[in-house]
Amino acid sequence: MNIIEIGGLTKKFGDFAAVDNMSLTLKEGEIFGFLGANGAGKSTTISMIASLLRPTKGEIKFLGKNIAKHAHFAKMNIGIVPQDLAIYEDMTAFENVKFFAGLYGFRGSELKARVEEALSFVGLGDKQKELPKNFSGGMKRRLNIACAIAHRPKLIIMDEPTVGIDPHSRNYILQSVKELNRMGCTILYTSHYMEEVEEICTRIAIVDHGKIIADGTKEQLKAIITDSKEIWIDVKSVEGLNQERLKEIRGVLSVRIEEQRLKIQSRAEIANLNDIVQQLIRDGMEIRAVEEQAPNLETVFLTLTGRNLRD
């Protein structure tokens, strides 16, 4: 079932269209990645999904209901982790989460249970009574997430949740996202870190200048550029090499020799590196280095838009 259906969504600020006729569908159980450079329109889009901004044009449906007409229903079932930290520095971690969970109408023991559950989930169970001003950047980010998930939303929107934090906290957050997804949450994850999106997202949309340029799984996106990969193998000497036998290996498209290096073009989806290496060893080749070059999402983004993700 579709959890989010967006049709013809446009948001204009004056004459400038920050989101431009965007159409998109999110299925329940997905970790959907929004990949785009700064200013691409990611945050504006999620602000509209979270009912924080009113669209200039277009429609957003949450579980089949128009969010303009069913804003309360949508808000009760959506959790948002904003890019800028939304926590109170002079309230304890527990009070912060309690405050936000309280806004959803939880009271008494249920509220307390949910707050403790959320804090434990993000690894701050033992820091409940501490003030966030004493937290590291990563801990603040995790508290930010706890505030967004305490009401157990069906859809969690995470807007650049790993900006400016250490690798350990980043890893923790990425694992938490996967865990939330395993628990049944649908995640809409925006980032301009290609590696994160590639690691956790089941489906990805490339956004640029307020438009979705392409979407699909990471394999589908990479296939936009090419469906082949290059394998470079350095050998001591190419004498005795049997090119024909290499070409017979499944997936191999072509074999060329360039300055004592073998350049093998192969279909990207077929894992045949072992077969190639074994064949070379059988031919008596002395292998010195192996390098596999396949496009990544950064390359896809650069090729389609002409810009780097971090531009």
Next chain:
Amino acid sequence: MELWLLGSKSVLLLFIGYMLYGTPHDESFRPAYMLVLLTYTCLSFGIPPLRRIRHASLALSALSAALGVYGALELHPLFLLLAVPNLYEAASGLGAANWQSAVAMAAAALLLPAGDRPLYALAAALCFMLYVSTCRLHARLALREEERDKLQDDARRLTRALADNEEYARQSEYTIKLEERGRLSQQIHDEIGHSMAGALIQMEAARRLLDTNRAKAEELLGNAIVISKEGLERIRLTLKQSKPPAEQLGIGRLQLFVDELSAKHDIRATLNYAGDLDTITQLQWRIIQANVTEAVTNSLKYGGAESIAVEVLVLNKFVKAVVRDDGRGADKVVKGLGIVGMEERAASEGGTIIVDGSRGFSVTTLLPVRAGS
């Protein structure tokens, strides 16, 4: 030049007038002073309207100078100052060199009493400087006019040559079309016409034999069918050979457009392409051509660019056509009719466009590769 001389003469007239009437002098000479000043004014200011009649203007200059000399000898030495610009004017009219005019001026100083010579020297020097600089200015203007005339001649000649070339190009194009039509009709006549005629003869013969020799008629009809089939196949082959491949037409048109862009505008335009152009359909080429034209027009109008790069890249699943200039770009792109038109064209084939004004201005058209194309 005339204005400068008239200006200097006016200044001298005012100065002499002030010196004669502003300081105590013999009253009996006053009418004579006025007569000289007015006569000088009439003579000198009559020169510019008569400048096209060389002798008349020379005579007036000489008369004005003579009047100045007369006034200096008979009435007051200051009148000699009036002769200075006219002497330069007359010397210039007679083609004398600057140094000759300067010597003549210095010699005229001998006519004056020693006390008036410094004043005379100052006036003569100032007039000389003015005279020399206006002469140079005049010479430069004459040179510029000559250059302008030459450029106008060149422009006329080039326009004529361009018109001739365009006519030649049109004529060549027409001739090529005629030749191509001739080749096609010849090919149709040679390869297809003969087959059809053969088939027709066989069918005519079959009709005649239909009642008398049915077996023979059937054989002839069978032959006619075989010949017709071969003819049809030849038509198909001829048409296939005559039709240029889509990618040659598409990239050829684009190359022509870019070449014309460099030739007609003061801009460096380049075209690069990569990938398998065969996969681009005719319709996609039309969209690319239209969007490239629109984007280039925008760059020329608003971009202030020195170079425009056009790129066509065929990826595995997308065809990408980019027009990028190195102009001033735009912080926030506001969509006008042109951009909306490009979007609609791309959307008609399931594609999209990306407009970016952050580094120069670029318009990227992305069209999905059609399966089986």
